[in-house]
Amino acid sequence: MPVPSAPGGAAGPATPPAPHITRRGLALAGLATAQFMVVLDSSIVNVALPSIRRGLDLTPAQLSWVVDGYLVAFAGLLLLGGRLADVFGRRAVLLGGLTAFAAASALCALAPNGPVLVGARIAQGAAGAVMAPAALSIVMTLFPDGPDRARALGVWGGVSGAGGIAGVLLGGVLSQTLGWPWIFVINVPVALAVGAVVLVSVRPFPAAGGSFDIAGAVTVTLAMAGLALGVVMGSDAGWTAPVTPAALVLGLAALAAFVALERRAARPLVPLRVLARPRLAVANTIMLLLGATAAGLFYFLPQYQQNVLGMSPLTTSLTQLPIALTITAGGLLAPRVAAVLGVRLALTTALAWLAVGLAWLARADPHARFLDGLLGPFLLIGAGLGTAFVYVTTLAVAGSAPGETGLVSGLVNTARQMGGAVGLAALVALATATGTPAGTGTPAGHQPNLTAAFLGAAALAATALLLSLTSALHHPAPTAASPLLPGQRTST
Incomplete structure (x- = not known):
């Protein structure tokens, strides 16, 4: 599943680990678990959406805000979260974020109606926007350049992929066996355990002070x-x-x-001079479209599988695992593919896979079977998303001036979340406007037009594909200060 990523801009200069950490392995485990929880929470809710709608009697618009509330808060506060960690101290901000995340998760589980649930999801997103960059900045600061940092970031990336897969599976298991509130309850003990690990393994960082x-x-x-x-x-x-x-x-x-x-x-949150660069402007636009595509897909797909195909939440989770696995595999294999094709051609190919997979999914009928109706588009969609996210970030960062790589990475990740928030709203509006009115005998009353939603997502991917062909992604060439992934070329 496409998931929120912390901006690299929060990381300060690499410093020796000794003054700040007493147990490096334990600290990395705790910090990586914090990232796992943020990723898990953005993917675990999708499979449970039909159960949440029935349990709280939500309208399609209200249901969309269960996802959008989280995305809007996360995207809007992500860059600020990194700055707060620098100003007030990274460990202190991380512990505060963990506490707020646990409290918001408990409120989600206890929510008696839609407005309370949406409010709690907004609080979750705000807490996640504080947690993720604070945790990553500690990792980047404590593990100096070289093999130690490479291993630490390898663990970080692996945990992010595992969080997406676990979210898909646990969303179905918990909502079918214990009920949808448990997808939020699970966060509370995990957040408390992570906080305890951070307290005993990471010493306080001095606050840099300043403004934000x-x-x-x-x-x-x-x-x-x-x-x-x-x-x-x-x-x-x-x-x-x-x-x-x-x-x-x-x-x-x-x-x-x-x-x-x-x-x-x-000290602007987003320096406009950086946004004006043609390469970064195109890359951010593509990432915004990808975020919209992914958020819409994983919002509507569980509704199609459960409300139309009649699958249980658990079956929905199991059948979505190929998407999660190919997203993870695509991210891991992206450097090798780019070494052969070049980053730009690899991105174009990935976006073509994604658009074709979504259009294929839109053609699935109400009696589609997994093997001959869903598996093919699922594999194309997963491979396209998993590699495209890597290539867009790579092209955006390539050519950045020294000291700007973290800022640019943060901007690209923010564009991804912004696209998810506004794009999901647009696809919900499209599906609702063309849907089936209540009173026609369809299950669960008013039904959104899922075919229109999937076609809309395919159109977003196709637009990103067209943008990937523009000359702005050719220039400027990457500099030695900000190389591409090992072995990659910018063009064919």
Whole structure:
């Protein structure tokens, strides 16, 4: 599953581990588990969505905010989270994030209705945006360049992939056996255990002090929330309903305010001069489209499998494992493929696989079987997503000036989450507007048009494919300061 990634910008200069850590192996295990939990929580909820909708009697728009609330908060606060870790101390911020994440997870499990659940999911996303960069910054600081850092980041990447796979499987197991609240309950003991490990294995980091761009974080989060809310409410309450234009105007006004603030800020959250670079602008746009595609796919796919094909949550989880496994395998094999094809051609190929897989899925009928109706598109989709995410990040970072690699990585990861939040809202609006009205004898009342949703996701992937062909991804060539993955070429 595509999952949230912490920005590299939070990491400070490499320093010897001795002053800060007493048990390196134990500390890495605890920090990696924190990342595992953030990844798990973004994937475990998808399979349980139909059960959540039935349990709390949610409308399609309300259900979408169970996912979008998390994404909006995570994306809007991700870069700020890294800065908070520097200003107030990385261990302290990580422990605070873990505590908030555990509390928000408990509230999710106890939520009596949709609004409470959405509010708790927003709190989860905010806590995750603090946890992930703080944990990664500790890893990057404590493990110096060389084999130690390579091994630590290998563990980090492996844990991220494992979190996506575990989320797919546990989402079905827990929601079918114990009930959907348990997908959130599981976070509480894990967060408390991770906090205990961090307390005994990582010594406090000195706080760097200084200021941070809280106004930028607030306005960009309001912009995403307003645009996502406006798009969803347009199809749910109507495009002329007062809440729809009000939300859209709020989103656009907040976006304009964000741009104005970033131009004047002494330490802007997002330096606009960096965003203006053609290569990075195209890469960020492609990543935004990929985030939208992935969020929409994994939101609608469990509904198709359970509400249309009649699968149980557990069967849904098991049949989605090929996607999770090929995403992980694709990420691991991406450098080898790029060494043969070049990064740009490899990206184009991956996006073509993704678009074809989604279009194929859209053609599946209500009686599709796993082996001859779903497995083929699942493998194409997984391979396309798993490799495309790696290549877009690689092309974005290539050519960055010394000291900017972390910032650029953070921007690309933020674009991914922003795309997921706003793109999911757009696909929900499309599926709802073209769906089946209540009272026609279909299961569970109003049904979204899942074919339209999958075709919309395929169109997003096709748009990303067209952008990958632009000349902006050719120049500037990568510099020695920010090389591509080992053995890769930029073009064919």
